[in-house]
Amino acid sequence: MPTFEGKTALITGGNRGIGAAITRRLAAGGARVAITYARNKDLAEALAEQIRREDGQAIAIAADATDATAITDAVDATVAEFGGVDILVNNAGYADMSMPALEDVPLEVLDHTIAVNVRGAFLTAQAVSRHMGAGGRIINIGSCLASHVLSPGLTSYAMSKAAVTGLTLGMARDLGPRGITVNQVAPGSIDTDMNPADGPGADYQRSQNVFNRYGTADEIAHAVAYLASPRGCLRHRRHAGDRRRIQHLTDISFQPQAERREVAAPPFRHARKGIPGRSVMGTTRPGGPVHPDE
Numbered sequence: 001m002p003t004f005e006g007k008t009a010l011i012t013g014g015n016r017g018i019g020a021a022i023t024r025r026l027a028a029g030g031a032r033v034a035i036t037y038a039r040n041k042d043l044a045e046a047l048a049e050q051i052r053r054e055d056g057q058a059i060a061i062a063a064d065a066t067d068a069t070a071i072t073d074a075v076d077a078t079v080a081e082f083g084g085v086d087i088l089v090n091n092a093g094y095a096d097m098s099m100p101a102l103e104d105v106p107l108e109v110l111d112h113t114i115a116v117n118v119r120g121a122f123l124t125a126q127a128v129s130r131h132m133g134a135g136g137r138i139i140n141i142g143s144c145l146a147s148h149v150l151s152p153g154l155t156s157y158a159m160s161k162a163a164v165t166g167l168t169l170g171m172a173r174d175l176g177p178r179g180i181t182v183n184q185v186a187p188g189s190i191d192t193d194m195n196p197a198d199g200p201g202a203d204y205q206r207s208q209n210v211f212n213r214y215g216t217a218d219e220i221a222h223a224v225a226y227l228a229s230p231r232g233c234l235r236h237r238r239h240a241g242d243r244r245r246i247q248h249l250t251d252i253s254f255q256p257q258a259e260r261r262e263v264a265a266p267p268f269r270h271a272r273k274g275i276p277g278r279s280v281m282g283t284t285r286p287g288g289p290v291h292p293d294e
């Protein structure tokens with residue numbers, strides 16, 4: 001078990017589900033833990049109290065991920081209590097599991113999904129980065145739905161989690177030179193309040209999983225603990241050495257069997273021929289796009 005003695009971890013949405021499992025796992029390794037919550041204060045206080053009873057150090061902080069000021073205050077409170085932040089786990093998340101048809105997605109649901117899953121994660125990492133030193137670890141909880149959408153009705157959530165992947169890649173570039181690793185764990189179906197293993201769509205989700213089962217929050221917590229540990233850094237270095245364009249990103253997913261396939265190469269070659277309507281990153285002139293790595 002990796003040790004986190006002397007480290008401080010901030011886990012957003014650390015009061016229940018996957019976040020609570022991560023909190024317990026890091027605290028068991030000796031980390032001081034600060035957990036945020038939006039609504040379920042009792043669960044947050046109870047978990048923090050339990051960790052303190054077991055001779056750990058823990059605080060619970062109310063911080064709605066849609067509230068930029070609350071996020072900054074939560075980071076400041078963590079630094080004031082524990083002296084810094086060494087590990088950030090951006091776990092707080094929202095999904096509208098009623099899975100509405102695209103034409104029925106309410107604007108407020110779309111906005112809330114992006115505000116919690118993307119904007120909140122960005123702002124928390126931004127605030128933490130002002131306090132985090134070399135050896136720091138940021139782990140974002142994405143989703144396998146960012147790359148494999150199994151059912152209709154998940155567009156806003158899948159879109160938000162795809163943004164978390166971009167967020168991870170961008171932050172890895174920003175913070176890598178400071179000795180901070182940024183990784184993503186992208187789970188499949190995990191048995192929590194958000195996606196209970198006895199819920200209406202559970203059998204279908206199981207049928208799409210290579211192990212024909214749901215994952216557990218503890219399994220995700222172990223993956224996060226690995227990436228939060230000093231050994232997580234070795235993995236980052238290997239990625240950096242092996243593949244220059246993919247650094248820091250570790251995708252640990254319960255990938256559905258049916259979706260296992262090679263990802264097609266992006267259409268850069270066609271774009272160089274100037275096919276109208278192609279949108280290519282780094283395009284500088286119509287019909288003559290330039291890839292930024294060139």
Ligand code: NDP
Nearest residue numbers: 013017018037038039040064065092093189190192194195
């Ligand atoms: P839960 O619904 O069980 O827990 C959600 C957590 O996020 C709670 O701690 C909740 O706090 C917190 N949260 C929700 N909204 C806000 C908000 N506005 N501000 C601050 N905190 C908030 O979800 P899971 O444990 O299943 O999910 C954890 C993460 O894992 C999420 O990012 C989710 O998208 C992701 N994930 C989950 C999968 C699954 O199958 N379960 C699969 C793939 C990814 P509170 O209790 O106070 O509301």
